[in-house]
Amino acid sequence: MAVYTDISEDDLTRFLADYEAGTLLSYKGIAEGVENSNFLLHTTKGAFILTLYEKRVDPNDLPFFLGLMHHLADHGLNCPLPLSRRDGELLGELSGRPAAMISFLEGMWLRKPAAKHCREVGRALADMHLAGHGFALTRKNALSVDGWRPLWDKSAGRADEVEPGLQDEIAEELDYLESHWPKTLPHGVIHADLFPDNVFFIGDQLSGLIDFYFACNDAFAYDVAICLNAWCFEKDGSFNMTKGMALLDGYEQVRPLNGAELRSLPLLARGAALRFFLTRLYDWLTTPPGALVVKKDPLEYLRKLRFHRQVKSAEEYGLVHR
Numbered sequence: 289m290a291v292y293t294d295i296s297e298d299d300l301t302r303f304l305a306d307y308e309a310g311t312l313l314s315y316k317g318i319a320e321g322v323e324n325s326n327f328l329l330h331t332t333k334g335a336f337i338l339t340l341y342e343k344r345v346d347p348n349d350l351p352f353f354l355g356l357m358h359h360l361a362d363h364g365l366n367c368p369l370p371l372s373r374r375d376g377e378l379l380g381e382l383s384g385r386p387a388a389m390i391s392f393l394e395g396m397w398l399r400k401p402a403a404k405h406c407r408e409v410g411r412a413l414a415d416m417h418l419a420g421h422g423f424a425l426t427r428k429n430a431l432s433v434d435g436w437r438p439l440w441d442k443s444a445g446r447a448d449e450v451e452p453g454l455q456d457e458i459a460e461e462l463d464y465l466e467s468h469w470p471k472t473l474p475h476g477v478i479h480a481d482l483f484p485d486n487v488f489f490i491g492d493q494l495s496g497l498i499d500f501y502f503a504c505n506d507a508f509a510y511d512v513a514i515c516l517n518a519w520c521f522e523k524d525g526s527f528n529m530t531k532g533m534a535l536l537d538g539y540e541q542v543r544p545l546n547g548a549e550l551r552s553l554p555l556l557a558r559g560a561a562l563r564f565f566l567t568r569l570y571d572w573l574t575t576p577p578g579a580l581v582v583k584k585d586p587l588e589y590l591r592k593l594r595f596h597r598q599v600k601s602a603e604e605y606g607l608v609h610r
């Protein structure tokens with residue numbers, strides 16, 4: 289459960305008075321998510337999400353995230369919208385944290401996505417990449433190749449506690465990725481965390497994307513690689529090529545990948561697996577027992593990383609030649 293900061297009814301009522309969002313009827317903490325504290329609010333005007341931005345979010349990035357949601361929605365993407373306060377600001381403060389009221393997106397995330405859902409996700413990811421064109425703000429990806437070594441340095445000394453031999457294996461992997469990482473692929477605004485819990489469906493129909501708090505400017509194909517990792521592996525650790533094919537096909541129906549992007553895909557998928565391995569490893573080693581958040585297993589991403597290391601071409605992910 290991700291509720292790091294508690295709120296009182298009195299403080300919340302005062303906070304809500306700055307919005308035209310009705311009168312508070314009820315609120316409760318949301319038992320999902322990792323980064324921020326989220327609450328579901330019911331007011332006389334409907335349902336809303338209240339997000340308190342926690343320490344890992346740099347407040348300087350908030351205008352990028354909140355502005356991006358408006359930009360994407362204005363360009364046809366289904367995503368939640370931050371509400372403006374009466375003074376026109378998107379951000380307020382609650383319990384000492386920057387806080388925003390976000391519109392409620394109908395739908396649920398899929399615990400067991402099938403290939404048809406992966407196709408929808410591929411399409412929506414490409415839609416997002418196109419919709420991001422022209423967004424005035426930029427944000428460097430703090431969790432791309434340059435960010436991995438500093439993150440690794442924080443965990444390296446204890447990595448062998450998680451699996452013997454890990455320290456050497458990851459050090460070698462980092463060296464390889466740093467010297468081979470592609471720098472000139474088509475780029476723009478990417479989601480960077482489009483996992484199943486950030487994509488809502490109503491039945492089999494994708495209803496929208498949430499959680500833009502890792503969004504940044506980076507290679508579009510890196511975002512595709514993140515989705516291959518997050519959507520196309522089975523619980524037993526095997527890669528499901530039918531899902532990979534559907535995801536890539538859905539993406540390419542909207543935005544075809546060029547030759548350089550396709551050639552880079554195995555390497556990008558390897559890097560994406562390392563990125564999630566590293567953040568999970570750090571959290572695994574540092575989250576205090578009893579914290580109100582569910583820790584995610586870093587070894588899941590180590591297994592994915594090892595799989596990608598053996599992949600030679602995008603065809604092995606299910607790419608069908610056009």
Ligand SMILES: Nc1ncnc2c1ncn2[C@@H]1O[C@H](COP(=O)(O)OP(=O)(O)O)[C@@H](O)[C@H]1O
Binds near residue numbers: 322326
């Ligand atoms: N706009 C929204 N509409 C409906 N539910 C939401 C919305 N935003 C967040 N949620 C709910 O809150 C949960 C956590 O949100 P998320 O943005 O993923 O948190 P975090 O940034 O902490 O990872 C989601 O899984 C979803 O259940």
Ligand SMILES: N[C@@H](CCOP(=O)(O)O)C(=O)O
Binds near residue numbers: 568584
């Ligand atoms: N998707 C990441 C963790 C970030 O969680 P989210 O709730 O913000 O999507 C992972 O699986 O490691």
